[in-house]
Each structure stands twice: as structure tokens, then as C-alpha cells.
Amino acid sequence: MMESRESSIRVKDMDAKVLEILLHYMYNDRLPESMDEATEETTNMAQHLLVAADRYGIGRLKLMCESRLSKALDVNTVGFTLDLAEQYHCQQLKDCCLRFMTRDGGRLRAIVNTKGFAQLKRNQPHVAFDILGQVIALLPAA
Template sequence: MDYVATFLEIINENNEASVHFNFRLVHQDTGQSVFVSSLRNVFNEKTSFTCWGLPKFMKKSDLVTLGYLKDDCLEIECDLTVIKVGEIDVPPPDLVQNLGDLLESQVGVDVTFKVKEEAFQAHRILLATRLPVFMAELYGPLSDKRKRSIVVEDMAPRVFKALLHFVYKDRFPAMDDLDGSEYEEMGKHMLVAADRYGMERMKLMCESILCNRLSVETVAATLVLADQHHCSKLKDACIRFIDSSNRIDDVAASQGYENLKRACPVLTAELWEKSAKSRKL
């Protein structure tokens, strides 16, 4: 071979490291070293190689002439710097925390919502970003850009406060003070609010809450709610709950059944038809 090759190889498997290395040649007579080449590379399991270097480092004839190769001996110094990838801890995303702090601090608020006897302040641009309804109301072609106060009808203050909490923090507020039935009722009100303002993720989370709390006493009322607010997953869950173990007679004796008959007569007829068929089987 006419050339001398030099390579570095990573020995430990499944390791990842960023490597910076300099090659220096040592003169056989003087012992002085000179810089020749500098390389940088990342070794990891995704790459198809475990070594990296120069297949044509220098010609043998040049090394002999310059006094670096003598009696088949060549001395190379390597200055090596290894930075293990992952040693720098990156904190988790804090955007949601920052937005929540913005809501709590009330810094820069520019719109007020009046809900019954209570008032809630917020940021127009953030609301418009998160809620399609507010995008149209606050920034649409027919909107009043100078409007600073909005009256919210047909909603309890606690529900609107929970809606705002979700808008800024992408999660529900703590509701530890509510008992089981109150928690379920709050879930229904939040579902209505989510549907009203186009918060699809919040709406699905409310559906999940109500789905996990279905009972013979509540399923009829929940089914009506699901039908009215186009909650297909919750509606299917209610129907499966009624169909399972043939609960239709027990559901018919519940308080919410009369409302189910009035609000969803076709659906009620289908439930009885399915029940009759299952009994024949």
C-alpha cells in the first residue's frame, strides 16, 4: 500500500458519543510533533460504522522523506475529546406552565367575560387561537375589534372558569371538593361548554369521564346528552351499556327514561327492538 491509514474505533456497543480528534505526527529524531489533521464525528447505533478516520492519511514515501517513518516505525499522537450525547439534561416543555402562569397573573389581559355575577379576564389572541368560536367573534370580518366585554349566557361561572383553565393549561382544574354525582354533573356541563366553543379535545375528555361513570340510573340522561351534542363515542358506549346483560327494563324504570323517549324517540324504539331480538335468542 502506498498510504498509511489511521482510524478510531468505538469499543463499547450501544454507546453514543460526539468525538473530536486531532492527529499529530512525531518526528523520529527530534521527538517534536506537528499537526496533520482534525476530524469530528458522532458514533451511535444508528450509524452503519463503529470506526472513523482517514484511509489515506499520508503517503509512506512522504513519511520516510520527512523523517516520521523510520525502521517501519511510525508514532502518531491523537488529541481526543469525547462528549457523551445525552449528558446535557434538557428540561421538559414548559409552554403550558407559562400560559397557566399568564392566566393566574392576569398580565396583559384585554377582554372580560361576564358570567352571571362573576367576571373573568383573559387574553383575546390566546382565546382566538384555541377556540374557533372566539376567533370568529373577536377577529372575524363582522367582529368589533374594540369590544372589551362579553356577556356569557346560560353557563355557570364555575363551568366557564373550568373552560378557561383548560384553554390555558390543556387540562381540567382540580375538582376534589366534588362528590361522585357532582363530579359527573360537572362533566356534563363541561361537555356542553366544550361543544359550544368547539373544544374537541376537551369534549372527548368529558365523554371519557361520563363513559366511565355509566350506571342504570344515569345512562338514559347521558344518552340524551350525547345525542344532542353529537358525541358519537359516548352515544355508542351508552347503547352498548344498555344492550349488555339486557338492561333495558331497568333503564326504563329510571328517572331519565321519560326524557329519553321525548328527546330520542327513534333511538328508544331501536333499543327496544334490539332488546326484543336478544331475548328471542
């Protein structure tokens, strides 16, 4: 009996706070109220939770994270978010990112100059063709 109290389970490649929120979700079927706030910290946590949800096959949590991330898009985060969406096969989140990027030409110019877009080009060069396709679709027919 003493040995059972001293044993532990090690979860590699996951921050303790992410694991805490993941377990909260699994036991309560909802995210903690602290995740309701739209802050940089909760956006960052949603990114990490999306990765964990994908790893452990928790589809509903993954969709919840995608939804939160799609609502938190801005010029500086959209490149990182699109890279994440592509890595973890989040088509709805990818579509939201592409719409956000291509909705306004001035916005796209600003996005292209961010660190997130540089990371996206490095990790997912084929996504540039998706962006180009979206931009071309918006151009008036000749």
C-alpha cells in the same frame, strides 16, 4: 384607562363554575385535579363542560367529557347521558350508553323505569329503535 378596568364580558347561558373550569382547561390544556374524582358533582360538571365544548368547538375537551361520562354510567344516569349524547352528536358516548343498557336484560328493565329514560323517550324517541336493534342483535338466532 379607567373605562377598561370597569368593562366586563358577559357569558350567557353558562354557570360561573363551568366557565371557570373551561378557562382553566384553555389556559392549562388539562382539567383541574378536582375533576379527577368520580363523584356526582364531577359527572354533572362533565355534562355542562361537554355542552360548552360543543358550543365553542373545543373538540379535545368534548372527547374528554365523553370519556368521563362513559365511565360514570349507571342505571339512573344512562338515560340522561344518552339524551345528551344524541343532542350533541357524541357517537362514541352514545355507543357506550347503548352497550351499557343492552348488556343485561334485567338492567334494561330497571333503566326503562328511570326518569332519565322517560326524558330520553320524550326528547329522542328514535333512539328507542337503536336500543331495540341492540337487544335484537343479542338474541340467539332461531
